[in-house]
Amino acid sequence: MCCVPLCPTLAISLAAFSNDLMMGAAWATCQDIGQRHTAVVAGWMNMLGNLGGAISGWTIGTILEVFIARRAAADQVEVASIAKIAKQAALTPAPAVATPHNKQPNAEQLKVINGESDDKGFTGGIAGVLRPPNA
Numbered sequence: 001m002c003c004v005p006l007c008p009t010l011a012i013s014l015a016a017f018s019n020d021l022m023m024g025a026a027w028a029t030c031q032d033i034g035q036r037h038t039a040v041v042a043g044w045m046n047m048l049g050n051l052g053g054a055i056s057g058w059t060i061g062t063i064l065e066v067f068i069a070r071r072a073a074a075d076q077v078e079v080a081s082i083a084k085i086a087k088q089a090a091l092t093p094a095p096a097v098a099t100p101h102n103k104q105p106n107a108e109q110l111k112v113i114n115g116e117s118d119d120k121g122f123t124g125g126i127a128g129v130l131r132p133p134n135a
Contacts, residue, residue: 026045034041 027042030041030045031038
């Protein structure tokens, strides 16, 4: 699993690029089949593609469910125990990670928060971001 935001961005970009590569062939096929009725063939192609996309989630889920049940039976594990473990893992809170938002502000930031800053042009727009977590 990739934790860098660039990986999903590149994957989606590659999928969009690949989709654009086949678009010409799809329209050419509609023109070859439909002749004078190209738009009707393109409409059917669009509808059937969306229908396939709509049922693919259910189909893939069902296939995975059957595969997991068969694998659990082969390993002599109850599916209920797998579900219980998965539920427990999903409900277990993740450990707190130190980020810049939960660190204590330094002295200059406290001056800004308390309105004691020497900067006369400060309007207080970022005071909420710099407020300590226990305030």
